[in-house]
Amino acid sequence: MTKKFIGKRVKRNEDPRLLTGQALFVDDVEIPGMLHAAFLRSDYAHARLLSIDVSAARQRPGVVAVFTAEDMGEDWQPGPPLVSPPPTAKDVIFHSRRQVPLVKDKVRHAGEAIAVVIAESRYIAEDAVEDILVELEPLEAVSDLEKSLQEGSTLVHDDLESNLAAHLIQKKGDYEAAREKADLVITRRIVTDRGAAAAMENRGIVAHWDEKSQHLTVWDTTQAPIPIRNGLAARLGLSANQVRVIAPFVGGGFGPKMMMFYPEEMLIPWASMKLSRPIKWIEDRRENFYATTQERGQNHDVELALSRDGHILGLKDVFLHDTGAYDPYGLTIPLNTQCHLMGPYDIENFTSEVSVVFTNKTLVTPVRGAGRPQGIFIIERLLDIAAKELGIDQVEIRKRNLIPPEAFPYEHKIIDQAFAPLVLDSGNYWPVMKKALDMIGYDQFVKEEQPRLRAEGKYVGIGITPFIESTGVGPYEGARVTVEASGKVFVATGVGTQGQGHFTTFAQIVAEQLGVAVSDVRIVTGDTTEFHWGTGTFASRGAVVAGNAIHASASIVRQKVLKLACKILETPEEELELECGLVRVADTPHKSISLGELALLANPLRGAVEPGTEPGLEATAYFGPQYGATAFGTHAMIIEIDPETMMIAIKRYITVEDCGTVLNPLILEGQIHGGVSMGIGNAYYEKLHFDENGQLLNASFADYLIPSATEMPRIEVGHVETTSPLNELGTKGVGEAGTIPVPALFSQAIENALYNRELEILETPLSPNRLFELLVNEEKSR
């Protein structure tokens, strides 16, 4: 069936509101009598809390309350675990240590909250924070991953024997045997470092406990309002029905706003109940750098075994993963890394051993990419090195190793982030790579343009990087679709929205079933009163999981519509069509009834309703995928480097994406553009510089550089559609695809541009300064 709405470049329903400043964000919430919170945060990364005196702060005019861990009494509890713990299998070690609302005994990372001031204004609250006298005994900080595991290292958690948070080995085939047979074994250390998500909107919470109705309303910049509601109810001793969590418009999520259950997320509602006053806390940018989760610190010792003709025989990777001061997010990130270490390649023998380590740094939870970019960076770097050593073209060596289309569904024989077997649902990798090569004019560039430019003294390089992206993981999402008497359609779903265009893509899915205009579908996301089953927006799962739940509900409503219309129009269902908000007889279109009229008839005020029927044109349905869908793609880029200043100009940027059925190319391209900008940041601009004392040296946008309009290339996007067999719409996620391959792509293109240097890039992020150092070292080692 040709589709009328799905796959069309529909402009976004939400944009008029967003662009004219009429969309509600947490900081827009104003409630009479609202108080404001500010936190005292530790300057030290590791310190013992000796004493704290808040008396002066409590006396400052305008201060309503000051709370410390002590003041919380029994309510002081570490946060809940956010993902299920790993199965207690042999060889799996996991020590769960979760963040605390306020420091009680020991500070474990710089910026950890020690006390909270509630005052009439944020200004007064911040003044009062300076009144607090706190005595901290600084301890040696654990910052470096390797040193953290050395004998005698200072401990982040005193009750553990070491800083090892978790340990896990995954094996498939027999790597050692494969290594024996190999013609070439490449051994390298590859390091990836930390960055921030740097969403435009920081975190924010408004909590309003209404004593009279015994009801708590919380506006929260969360990606996952339902788990937050459930968690808050449990923590505060309330029934889930007494708590409403609303995630309004959110200015960027990117992972750290998932169901983190941040200390502030617990404390502000708790304080609102204590004081029976609404309270607002808006994270400022400096707090964001210390208190919002980060990602990507890993050290890998890798080996790639190959045959002479470039076939990968096996991969072995022993790595350290930095989880920061606590590990509420379990093993999600390192498992994702393991699942992407083999990229789109058919590798039979694989061993991966990860040690997760505690450090005195901000907590690590998924940031757009969530372990995947690290995996892709490793395998792509190794393949580039292999190509050089074996004298095989970079594209050719990849082509030889791609998983062939007939191998899908491809069982990887390792476990994924949900501890379920990793299966790649569908794929056809070469056509995507080929399309990227064609779009960038690979052959012509390499054979003609590059030699010509090099002769002119220019340093131009090309990169081409295929990748996969596991998306759309379970457990499930749900939605309720209602045709209203106005003929418009109302949809409620539990996931939060942070700019993904849900109000449009979800509406397109409904329009496809019900034949109404996309603009006549009103969507509500992330309000637990409207819909209270589900988990949230993460792991590129909105379009896949919530999208298919909405599709399922809309399909049921369609059946209800047809059944009723069949009676009223006295025409068999097969002869009816849903068009322009009407149900009409296909052959005699003037014989019709509007959806609105049908909705009224389905909910009569008088008369008898047939037993067994439900009123209204409404349905609620759920969708849970058997396992996650795996999207894929290829990025290609041409750069020019000024070899004297290390400044890089991106001349062309191509992405070809295959995320199954495309719901809306306009929105898809927007996702990719944003993802690529984040990837460019990860590759060449964004790095959190922690010193050996665990101090963050660049906690502001003056020193933490995110790519801006001036650094962004024009991005050309190509699409290929290999549908997923795991859901009716055939969709896969794309939220992280733009970000994942970029650091690998940059390294490849830089090496290619500096063709006359023996440069081998084994780390990300890079910077002009770091590139200069690498070149100086290369010169010295010549």
Next chain:
Amino acid sequence: MKPAPFEYYAPTTIDEALSHLAEHGYDAKVLAGGQSLIPMMNFRLVQPSVLVDLNNIAELSYIHPDESGGLRLGAMTRHHQVEVDPLVAELAPLLHETMPKIATSQIRSRGTFGGSLSHADPSAELVSVSVALDGRFRLRGQNGERWVPANEFFIGLFTTLLEPDEILVEAALPSMPVRSGCSLMEVARRPHDFALVGVAAVVTLDENKLCQQARMVFLSAGDGPMVAHKAAESLKGQAPTLEAIRAAAEIAASEDIDPGSDIHATAEFRRHLANVLARRALEQAFERAADNK
């Protein structure tokens, strides 16, 4: 990130502003475009108890020529005004070419000429450019005013000769002699960032096309504007050949500057960049000087 409490005055004349400063002394700060001061206050790095806002003093905002063919700029002239002013383009091409390299257009629409100079950030373009152009500044206090040459005004990291009760009211930039050329070269991570290193070069040729004078002033290369004295000396009387330029750039980068290391660049990388930029700037400046008969 909210500032500590402060009192606020919005005078409409210089005299009124000066009397507030005289009254509050070290506790007071002048507010110009606020692009540097307000972030520092929000970070609570500075906590002035009194702010004297200059934004309502119309007499501080102007650009006009002076008798000797030079340029006069009022302290409150916005970066953007300088950027688009035709007189600046004509009389001070170096300044004209510098302005778009400062921050973003949003910041340039607020930031002021006098604010940038008074703030004395060693990474600020205007600091080095005003020294390279041999500028002078007029400082005024309640007890009168004084003129200070740019190369004496900047005395260290974020420090100038300004007394707490003084306001920088005007900058004077002399006209460029004939057979002169200039250039500003810098490397910034993103075009709108403070430069990792930059250099303003002003050169003058004599009648025989030999170098009569070459002034290079580096930014982000030390505790203030770094004047490359030795490099200038090495060029004096020389033909501006590529060889001579290379040698001068090398001297400047290795001997005349004193860059530090930070997370964006090591001192070594900064010296390397200084060398590259000095060479490029001198080449361009000499080329322009040769055209500028």
